[in-house]
Amino acid sequence: MSEPIYRADVLVCAGTSCESSGARSVLAALTEELAKTGLDQEVRIIETGCRGFCSMGPVMIIYPEGVFYCQVKADDVPEIVEETLLKGRIVQRLVFTETESQMTVPYYEDIPFYQKQQRVTLHNCGVIDPTNIDEYIARGGYEALGKALGEMSPQQVIDEVKTSGLRGRGGAGFLTGLKWEFTAKAAGNPKYVVCNADEGDPGAFMDRSLIEGDPHTLLEGMAICGYAVGASDGYVYCRAEYPLAIKHLKIAIEQAEAYGLLGDNVFGTDFSFHVHIKEGAGAFVCGEETALLASIEGRRGEPRPRPPFPAVSGLWAKPTNLNNVKSYANVPQIILRGAEWFSKIGAERSPGTAIFALTGKVLHTGLIEVPMGITLREIIYDIGGGVEGGKKFKAVQTGGPLGGCLPEEQLDLKVDFDSLRQAGAVMGSGGMIVVDEDTCMVEFSKYFLTFATAESCGKCVPCRMGGRRMLELLTKITEGKGTLEDIDEIDSIAAGMAAGSLCSLGQLTPGPILSTLRYFRDEFVAHVTEGRCPAKQCTALVQYYVNPETCKGCGICARNCPVNVIEGGRRQIHIINQDGCIKCGTCLEVCPFDSILKVSGETVEVPTELIPIGTWAK
Amino acid sequence: MLVDQGNKVAEQELDLAPLDEMLDEFAEEHGALIPIMQRTQGIYGYLPQAALRRISERTGAPLSQLYGVATFYAQFSLKPKGRHTVDLCDGTACHVRGMPQIVTALENDLGVKAGDTTEDGRVTLQVVFCLGSCALAPVAVIDGQIVGRLSPQKAVQLVRKLD
Numbered sequence: 022m023s024e025p026i027y028r029a030d031v032l033v034c035a036g037t038s039c040e041s042s043g044a045r046s047v048l049a050a051l052t053e054e055l056a057k058t059g060l061d062q063e064v065r066i067i068e069t070g071c072r073g074f075c076s077m078g079p080v081m082i083i084y085p086e087g088v089f090y091c092q093v094k095a096d097d098v099p100e101i102v103e104e105t106l107l108k109g110r111i112v113q114r115l116v117f118t119e120t121e122s123q124m125t126v127p128y129y130e131d132i133p134f135y136q137k138q139q140r141v142t143l144h145n146c147g148v149i150d151p152t153n154i155d156e157y158i159a160r161g162g163y164e165a166l167g168k169a170l171g172e173m174s175p176q177q178v179i180d181e182v183k184t185s186g187l188r189g190r191g192g193a194g195f196l197t198g199l200k201w202e203f204t205a206k207a208a209g210n211p212k213y214v215v216c217n218a219d220e221g222d223p224g225a226f227m228d229r230s231l232i233e234g235d236p237h238t239l240l241e242g243m244a245i246c247g248y249a250v251g252a253s254d255g256y257v258y259c260r261a262e263y264p265l266a267i268k269h270l271k272i273a274i275e276q277a278e279a280y281g282l283l284g285d286n287v288f289g290t291d292f293s294f295h296v297h298i299k300e301g302a303g304a305f306v307c308g309e310e311t312a313l314l315a316s317i318e319g320r321r322g323e324p325r326p327r328p329p330f331p332a333v334s335g336l337w338a339k340p341t342n343l344n345n346v347k348s349y350a351n352v353p354q355i356i357l358r359g360a361e362w363f364s365k366i367g368a369e370r371s372p373g374t375a376i377f378a379l380t381g382k383v384l385h386t387g388l389i390e391v392p393m394g395i396t397l398r399e400i401i402y403d404i405g406g407g408v409e410g411g412k413k414f415k416a417v418q419t420g421g422p423l424g425g426c427l428p429e430e431q432l433d434l435k436v437d438f439d440s441l442r443q444a445g446a447v448m449g450s451g452g453m454i455v456v457d458e459d460t461c462m463v464e465f466s467k468y469f470l471t472f473a474t475a476e477s478c479g480k481c482v483p484c485r486m487g488g489r490r491m492l493e494l495l496t497k498i499t500e501g502k503g504t505l506e507d508i509d510e511i512d513s514i515a516a517g518m519a520a521g522s523l524c525s526l527g528q529l530t531p532g533p534i535l536s537t538l539r540y541f542r543d544e545f546v547a548h549v550t551e552g553r554c555p556a557k558q559c560t561a562l563v564q565y566y567v568n569p570e571t572c573k574g575c576g577i578c579a580r581n582c583p584v585n586v587i588e589g590g591r592r593q594i595h596i597i598n599q600d601g602c603i604k605c606g607t608c609l610e611v612c613p614f615d616s617i618l619k620v621s622g623e624t625v626e627v628p629t630e631l632i633p634i635g636t637w638a639k
Numbered sequence: 640m641l642v643d644q645g646n647k648v649a650e651q652e653l654d655l656a657p658l659d660e661m662l663d664e665f666a667e668e669h670g671a672l673i674p675i676m677q678r679t680q681g682i683y684g685y686l687p688q689a690a691l692r693r694i695s696e697r698t699g700a701p702l703s704q705l706y707g708v709a710t711f712y713a714q715f716s717l718k719p720k721g722r723h724t725v726d727l728c729d730g731t732a733c734h735v736r737g738m739p740q741i742v743t744a745l746e747n748d749l750g751v752k753a754g755d756t757t758e759d760g761r762v763t764l765q766v767v768f769c770l771g772s773c774a775l776a777p778v779a780v781i782d783g784q785i786v787g788r789l790s791p792q793k794a795v796q797l798v799r800k801l802d
Contacts, residue, residue, distance in 0.1 A: 041785035226772075299673075319700075320670075320704075321707050381732050478711070581792060
């Protein structure tokens with residue numbers, strides 16, 4: 022039986038983010054509704070990977086028109102089928118609306134979030150069904166592998182990748198082609214190809230989305246690398262926290278092996294390539310290459326000194342090429358379209374695109390791919406739609422917990438490996454978190470330090486002890502007990518860690534604090550000298566009070582207080598018992614009369630016993 | 640000490656048959672300690688002492704190495720978990736959107752610190768770093784289900800409903 026000819030395709034994003042917003046129930050409703058209306062032979066449903074526009078999820082695109090619907094619920098499905106699929110009309114209430122102008126944008130290609138993006142690495146993501154190899158092949162999939170095996174020598178493949186200027190997408194930015202050459206030239210057999218998909222940075226989900234949405238691109242890139250360096254086994258080391266990515270990868274490996282595109286005698290040649298999946302068990306340091314290899318071998322994921330580099334002595338002490346997911350995913354297109362094509366995208370010394378997980382206090386969060394050299398301002402304002410809720414922008418943090426924070430003055434900085442590093446941040450693997458005036462930069466850097474310290478493997482002293490000492494000092498400062506000498510002490514420990522740590526986890530741990538001290542020193546000083554947290558976030562330096570002048574005695578704050586520390590009867594001025602208050606801010610949120618005061622570094626006079634409203638006099 | 644006295648009694652009756660069956664699958668594999676321990680935890684919900692001893696016997700890896708691996712990775716637990724698991728995400732996006740307040744509210748409501756299980760064995764409360772659902776921040780995973788856009792109130796209400 023041949024497949025029916027469909028007149029329309031409904032693409033429903035089923036990536037992790039859309040799935041947790043309810044994409045499953047939308048898909049179920051859609052299948053049912055199409056069957057009920059008899060459209061199931063005319064309209065095809067395709068479950069795709071991530072479309073990137075996660076804050077608007079679940080998202081749906083209907084082709085051939087390219088109608089884009091946001092935040093679709095199962096209840097909306099009958100109307101979509103009736104109006105759009107049967108009558109060809111747009112359901113206005115599901116269309117993307119620009120916040121400022123209130124303009125509706127019904128078509129995918131016109132949506133501002135996508136306008137400045139350039140999808141190269143993610144070109145299949147959100148377009149194809151990742152569990153169907155035929156769709157990947159229909160979009161040119163495995164052609165590059167065929168070309169490499171049929172027309173190119175391993176050295177020519179390496180030269181092409183070198184000429185393209187592709188730099189490692191794991192964050193360090195080392196030339197990928199050069200790394201391949203080292204492994205190819207290293208003595209020893211067998212050799213291995215390993216993919217680092219241990220995306221442990223909080224606030225990052227680029228690798229996950231790529232594997233979920235287009236697993237074959239990664240496999241094809243790894244196979245090409247295997248051919249180039251002379252390896253016949255590949256390992257993908259993936260976080261266990263990414264069950265959907267692992268599932269899609271397993272399906273993809275099976276399908277590719279069934280087609281003879283992986284496994285023994287790929288494309289009928291002498292080249293064989295087997296891919297194995299290794300699930301991580303939750304350790305951030307395993308993102309470091311030597312730690313990752315130790316973990317694949319079943320040991321504690323502790324880094325070791327380099328050299329020897331993995332290219333010489335890696336997995337099971339054999340030559341091993343290790344790259345990030347995105348580095349491999351760029352390779353098929355470089356082989357297919359040529360090094361010259363790739364080197365013309367993006368910035369001169371950082372060709373290609375960058376993928377970021379744009380999150381935090383930005384209006385439109387999600388997964389974005391932009392040409393290198395774009396400015397931070399374009400990313401945050403043109404793509405991300407600016408800071409949400411009319412708040413003031415304070416900083417953007419790039420590079421994850423080992424990266425750095427950049428202030429407003431740096432917004433016109435061009436995004437590429439070198440300029441970010443110069444400004445005190447790093448490219449990292451691609452987390453980009455925007456924070457507004459409500460975030461305290463001291464607390465924010467303490468957060469990253471808490472993470473890095475908890476994840477330090479403990480093998481080398483500078484990282485194990487340095488991180489702890491700095492965390493103690495920062496904790497002192499956030500509690501209002503710090504001194505100016507503490508700030509200098511942080512500088513000195515940071516220098517020691519950067520110089521003396523065994524791996525980049527320890528070397529880069531001080532990054533967030535140093536960049537924050539560089540751009541937001543006044544906030545540290547306010548904590549130390551005035552006992553004041555300017556962002557009113559450090560709980561030890563913040564108090565909540567009921568404003569005795571405006572309290573209406575309604576009791577909503579008392580009823581909602583999760584720790585029951587607000588006293589007051591009907592029409593009495595309520596009092597917050599400061600001793601038990603956990604400073605969660607619930608009262609502030611729920612008070613219908615804006616009568617909760619949040620202060621730092623100032624005192625508010627309030628009644629000491631319960632009195633009726635309207636009777637307060639200082 | 641791998642486990643406390645309380646667990647030891649229960650562990651004497653631990654059924655090791657499913658573990659042995661699983662270990663057969665890995666008989667030939669090189670360096671499979673982590674997947675073996677992941678599967679073991681899948682069977683028992685945590686890593687019981689008796690199971691670790693059996694793994695040591697069968698793989699030849701010393702118990703000290705198993706203990707080293709088990710305590711290194713966040714995924715492994717040497718203590719039994721509660722009937723319900725609440726994982727609170729404190730990744731950066733969740734952090735800046737108010738997760739610390741949610742953690743405090745739940746710790747107070749349950750009377751346990753994050754990382755522990757309530758005395759009645761009802762809930763295990765854990766803080767994890769990034770579940771990758773940053774667009775829905777702050778998020779928690781309650782018994783495998785992701786719940787997003789939480790507030791301290793909403794979180795407390797949801798967790799109180801778990802029986």
